[in-house]
Amino acid sequence: AQKVTQAQTEISVVEKEDVTLDCVYETRDTTYYLFWYKQPPSGELVFLIRRNSFDEQNEISGRYSWNFQKSTSSFNFTITASQVVDSAVYFCALRRGGSEKLVFGKGTKLTVNP
Amino acid sequence: DVKVTQSSRYLVKRTGEKVFLECVQDMDHENMFWYRQDPGLGLRLIYFSYDVKMKEKGDIPEGYSVSREKKERFSLILESASTNQTSMYLCASSLTSTSPSYEQYFGPGTRLTVT
Numbered sequence: 001a002q003k004v005t006q007a008q009t010e011i012s013v014v015e016k017e018d019v020t021l022d023c024v025y026e027t028r029d030t031t032y033y034l035f036w037y038k039q040p041p042s043g044e045l046v047f048l049i050r051r052n053s054f055d056e057q058n059e060i061s062g063r064y065s066w067n068f069q070k071s072t073s074s075f076n077f078t079i080t081a082s083q084v085v086d087s088a089v090y091f092c093a094l095r096r097g098g099s100e101k102l103v104f105g106k107g108t109k110l111t112v113n114p
Numbered sequence: 115d116v117k118v119t120q121s122s123r124y125l126v127k128r129t130g131e132k133v134f135l136e137c138v139q140d141m142d143h144e145n146m147f148w149y150r151q152d153p154g155l156g157l158r159l160i161y162f163s164y165d166v167k168m169k170e171k172g173d174i175p176e177g178y179s180v181s182r183e184k185k186e187r188f189s190l191i192l193e194s195a196s197t198n199q200t201s202m203y204l205c206a207s208s209l210t211s212t213s214p215s216y217e218q219y220f221g222p223g224t225r226l227t228v229t
Binding site: 033035037042043044045046047050091095097098099100101102104105106107 | 145147154155156157159162164172202204206208210211216217218219220221222223225
């Protein structure tokens with residue numbers, strides 16, 4: 001069975017702080033894909049990143065970075081120097097190879113205060 | 115850019131009414147999905163479609179049906195709306211899983227209230 005756990009339900013930080021959102025996944029498949037989505041208050045989920053199970057390289061995109069570690073089944077997301085516009089619910093998701101479906105974590109609500 | 119649109123942002127219906135939620139995507143995606151999102155429960159898959167007239171049940175299909183007569187359009191139908199179907203409904207689309215660029219793109223959501 002596949003499962004995604006986002007243990008942090010809500011996080012509150014002050015602007016310019018760094019924050020890490022945790023994602024732990026479970027799967028028995030050797031081929032799988034991991035995703036992060038952002039859901040701002042407007043409601044639409046926005047795709048941020050996809051990672052496949054054969055690529056453990058960390059990724060950086062501006063203030064965002066992702067750390068994928070197969071040894072701990074984790075795919076954590078760090079926002080550096082957070083801004084108020086980063087306030088949103090963030091979802092981690094998993095897809096097994098060959099499946100059309102995503103399994104989502106329950107999300108982490110991030111609030112960045114000015 | 116992929117665009118997924120949903121027919122309404124907010125909808126209020128009465129118990130027992132038949133409700134149609136429409137979703138349209140403009141990127142020729144094979145797959146389309148309907149989710150509902152509830153506080154504390156995250157996103158749950160209701161149905162998805164991998165081709166015209168083809169559908170597959172998700173995790174919570176009870177009380178819902180779907181229709182996909184054209185590739186770009188996927189409808190969610192509540193045959194007889196009930197108060198426990200009050201929720202945020204999200205539509206998504208994607209290329210088939212054999213594509214290296216598989217990810218789901220979401221519409222803005224429809225917040226449905228059943229009174």
